[in-house]
Amino acid sequence: MPIRAISDKQYKGVSELYRKSDGQVTGYYVTYRDIDGRPIKRRVDADNRDDALLSLSEIKQNIDLEKQGKAMSSTVRKPIPSVLKKVTATTKPLIDVPVNNMKDHQKIISAHKGIAIVSLIDIVAFDDINILYGYETGVSIVDQMQSTIHDMLKEMDSNGIFSKHSVETFSYDLFNVYADKLCLFIKNDFNHRLMDLIVKTLLTKISNHNFIISDDNHIHINATIGATKAEGSASLIFAEKALKEAKSYRSSYIFHDSNATKNEHLANNVYETLISNIKEKTVTPYFQGIFASADSTVPYKYESLMRILDSKGRVLSPAVFMEKSKDYRLYTQLMIQMIDKVFDVMAKHGTAVTLNLSYMDINNTELCDKLMYKVKKMKIGKCLTIEIVESEQIQDIDMVNEFIFSLKKNGVMIAIDDFGSGFSNFDTIMNLDIDYVKLDGSLVSKIHDKKYRIMLESMVKICHDLGIKTIAEYIYDESIMEAAIDIGVDYLQGYHLHQPSQWDSVKETFGLGQAVNA
């Protein structure tokens, strides 16, 4: 049967197989170039031209991925043998596959029976080496790093270090996981102190080593190591976690205890809980009253606080899920639900509410667009105060100010949370156009200490001089409340006055729409 090309440009690369007698289309062919650039024409299983186009785009995507993989292995690293060396043992490779990616490494590690140690070794600031000296030097540095590790293990063995610690035979694999990351997979159950000794020796060896970059020049580099001792497939993941932790704390080495693997189910529950709350739309705003100092009976406005429900309908606090939701990249979906529900309360009851946003949220276009859309559409900007949390993370003051002014044009007010703690300082309030400052709870809780009282009093005075109103949180008892009023704080918030609860309960406690700022 003949093939004819489709004239519509949208279907470029797709051709029809048709019956000459009646012109009926009986199938589809796609044309593309393979990974080596050779033209290929092949029949695809498709019912119509759109299906065929979809198949073509999938084929092209796979080729692109293959090309990327090929480019990585040719420019960044050399092909690595699956088992590089063994010190004294003569084990066979566990899996006879070419080791190219994380999945293959994972297979080898998972196939090992018994306890093993997985260490991930990462070259500090490897990007700089690539940028300053070029990719070829980068590849050479990784090779030299591998040789250094092999040499060190051999040296330790010949010095009798392993036998001294009752390790008569041991074998290891060394993989180049990707770019500058190496995986040292020791197939033995070492004492943690022996592992510490290996790492210490290795780090010293690396930092003292002259890494050759040209015939007459060398540089010094440092490495970060994340390790774990475990049985089974989770060990590589735990070594990754350890490495991530080491990097974030700028430590050279973190060992992740293997018992963690047994507890992982609890963390996984959090993921399931998050997904369920997103699907079932059970993100639940709680509200805590903020009271004027002169009147602690009826809230001036309410702070909205996010809660989610577990499988038994029990309320979970942010400490349980907030960080995890960010790790799993599910936070935006939770926050969008939160915004919808908080705005519903504001619209229905004319209640003045504060909504917490972090710098990360302000950077999130989807969230900000949603918020602005709601503020404009529902015309309730005057009821809303945006409370900027974790303001120490603000990098781009201009961007935040732009966001603040766009809100202020719609009547929204701005507050800074946890003022006085860590880096949430005067510099922030000088540079941002804000209406309220919330004094940090950890400082307020120590208000009876003379030094803290003086500091808080000064903070309140400076804020007042700048035309900013102050809120004291953590009003835990009558004495803290009296002291806060005494130093001139404008508004009060805390368990002594009101515990966070769902809107229905708030309505019962204070009566519908009692906030007076709207």
Place this chain on the structure above:
Amino acid sequence: MHNDKDKFVNITELRKVQSEIALLRKEIFSDDITKTKNRLWIYKEKLSDNETFNDFGFMVSIKISDYKVILKEYDSNVGNRLLKQVSDYMIGYMKENQLKHEIVRYENENFFIFLNDLNEEEVEDSMLNMQKSMTNHKFKYRSRMFMLIFNFAVMQYIENESFSSVLDQLDEKLFMNKA
């Protein structure tokens, strides 16, 4: 005049003695590893002479999972440091959440928390949240990182109720919760 001076000296000395007694009491009732109270505090302050409760509220039994495995793998020094960190975490959590409490290290990895101002549901929810939030926390000792969890059981107790009876029921609940 002379009497007034004597009186002042006596009051000052009395205050000094009182403060020393308070300090001594704190020392006697403190656990030597963590910042919590010890089991003597329960027997002397929480119980009457016949080992029944002298107040009412909720008692939570908390056991750190796999603590014995850690002791076996490392040593008691690491184990003690972790116990201290876990108790600090729990105290910090309860302070942050404004939960009025008394925390006691009863034995090894077994802690008791006494809560008097909450109802049963609030106690259960608070402990559940503390348990789950601890799974996000990374405990560290030197270059080692640990993820630790605990199991808990809650029991209401009332005045004159036998401590050992509440303890037995808590142990049973802990076993059931774990199972």
